[in-house]
Amino acid sequence: MSLLKIQQSTKTIFIGADEVGYGCLAGPLVVCGVKAPRDWALDGLNDSKKLSEKRREAMRLKLNDLIEKKEIEWHLAERSNVHIDKNGVAFSLKDAFVEVFTKLYGADCLIISDGILKFDNPSVADYDMVSLIKADAQIPTVMAASILAKTYRDEKMKIFHQLHPDYNWDSNVGYGSSTHLEAIAKFGPSPLHRFSYAPMKNMTDASIILNQNKESINSLNKINL
Numbered sequence: 001m002s003l004l005k006i007q008q009s010t011k012t013i014f015i016g017a018d019e020v021g022y023g024c025l026a027g028p029l030v031v032c033g034v035k036a037p038r039d040w041a042l043d044g045l046n047d048s049k050k051l052s053e054k055r056r057e058a059m060r061l062k063l064n065d066l067i068e069k070k071e072i073e074w075h076l077a078e079r080s081n082v083h084i085d086k087n088g089v090a091f092s093l094k095d096a097f098v099e100v101f102t103k104l105y106g107a108d109c110l111i112i113s114d115g116i117l118k119f120d121n122p123s124v125a126d127y128d129m130v131s132l133i134k135a136d137a138q139i140p141t142v143m144a145a146s147i148l149a150k151t152y153r154d155e156k157m158k159i160f161h162q163l164h165p166d167y168n169w170d171s172n173v174g175y176g177s178s179t180h181l182e183a184i185a186k187f188g189p190s191p192l193h194r195f196s197y198a199p200m201k202n203m204t205d206a207s208i209i210l211n212q213n214k215e216s217i218n219s220l221n222k223i224n225l
Helices: 002-008 053-068 081-087 089-104 140-163 178-187 206-212 214-220
Strands: 013-020 029-037 073-079 109-114 129-132
Touching: 002 129, 013 089, 013 140, 029 089, 029 140, 053 073, 053 140, 073 089, 073 140, 081 089, 089 109, 109 140
Parallel strands: 013 109, 109 129
Antiparallel strands: 013 029, 029 073
8 A cells, every 4th residue: 555655646756764773772773864856766776785885885975976966855863872762762763754854845745764654743744655664675765765874874883883892883883793792791881872772771780881971972972974
């Protein structure tokens, strides 16, 4: 039904939106939206997860060039680990999506988000939108959004890795790999970990670390790329 709605839509502009970092143990959650004519396409686009790091970076450069030429538009919303711990990851995710929608939406737009999310925020109640499972492998604007979101977040996690090299964020980018979990067990959590997630929330010293590092957490999350 969702794909049929997209095919039958009379809207002339598509806004594709996708997230990255929802299931990570550390670092931010990132949502990106890309706005383009409905027939827009770009050779080499695919779901970011299906592209090599080298290919993703090449596509990021192509997309940035199109953005600079104003052939497409984009917006990126980021929610820190602090925001996630305070509000919950589900709220943070929808909050970031809503920010993207409100920045890009116009009268001739159809929003297509990857997944099965439903949005009850009154600020977007009148927006024409549809959620589609695996949209990041089917809709060019969603593919583009997934690439821009992932390359942005991966780059930020590599910067954070330089500050906290014990957790191997340059390779696992905050996901719960075996080496990441082993590092948490050995060194304890960092200020950039999500303390509302296991295993951090089950560690007796987690609240102490969180309270002692509030100032440094806030400064770290303000790093801009």
